[in-house]
Amino acid sequence: MRLLGKGMGVVIILLFLLEAFRFVLKYVFKNYGRWIKENTKYHPLLLKLMNLNKTIHPWTGYLTLVAILIHVYIVTGFTWFNPSGVVAAALMSAEVLIGFLGQYVMKKPRPKAWIWFHRLMPLVIIVAILSHISQF
Ligand code: HEM
Numbered sequence: 001m002r003l004l005g006k007g008m009g010v011v012i013i014l015l016f017l018l019e020a021f022r023f024v025l026k027y028v029f030k031n032y033g034r035w036i037k038e039n040t041k042y043h044p045l046l047l048k049l050m051n052l053n054k055t056i057h058p059w060t061g062y063l064t065l066v067a068i069l070i071h072v073y074i075v076t077g078f079t080w081f082n083p084s085g086v087v088a089a090a091l092m093s094a095e096v097l098i099g100f101l102g103q104y105v106m107k108k109p110r111p112k113a114w115i116w117f118h119r120l121m122p123l124v125i126i127v128a129i130l131s132h133i134s135q136f
């Protein structure tokens, strides 16, 4: 059970990295998309990847929250709380909520502040996760 609990922690981190990877993908597409289109045959692949990423992005976010619940259930049985874990989980939930608001509630064009919040939160989350796992 102990290994499974840790394993779920790693699953959360992998899902989170997949979410944050959207930044890299968008950056490459924006800055090198034209070059890739003119000089390589990979442009259709990149387009497909962008679309796939866009489709799974919200769902991966929700899945992260489910994985956190499973992780907490396995390691604590909901009988006690680990403060650094709770901070990481709260920040992650806030990021999912920010994403949800941006995608479904705000009107386009979304305010610039929104994208900056959604973009910088992952950096804060990384610090929170590192401080959580460095405990063990
Ligand atoms: C973003 C949220 C979270 C992530 C990414 C995460 C990740 C991890 C990881 C990777 C480990 C294994 C660390 C190691 O062995 O080196 C771990 C352990 C642990 N986590 Fe979390 N965690 C999160 C949230 C939480 C929350 C909310 C709680 C409790 C309320 C919690 C409680 C624990 C406990 C008690 C352990 C130690 C388990 C053991 O050694 O058997 N975590 N976590």
Ligand code: HEM
Pocket (backbone or CB within 6 Å): 016, 019, 020, 021, 022, 023, 026, 057, 058, 059, 061, 062, 064, 092, 095, 096, 097, 098, 099, 100, 101, 102, 103, 115, 118, 119, 122
């Ligand atoms: C842990 C969860 C999440 C993380 C770490 C995350 C991270 C990111 C990152 C790094 C970007 C790229 C930002 C940029 O352009 O520089 C992005 C874009 C975006 N995210 Fe998330 N996200 C998460 C959850 C969600 C959820 C749950 C939703 C919606 C339900 C969402 C909606 C969006 C939208 C709409 C964009 C595109 C903004 C645009 O292209 O203008 N995100 N996300």
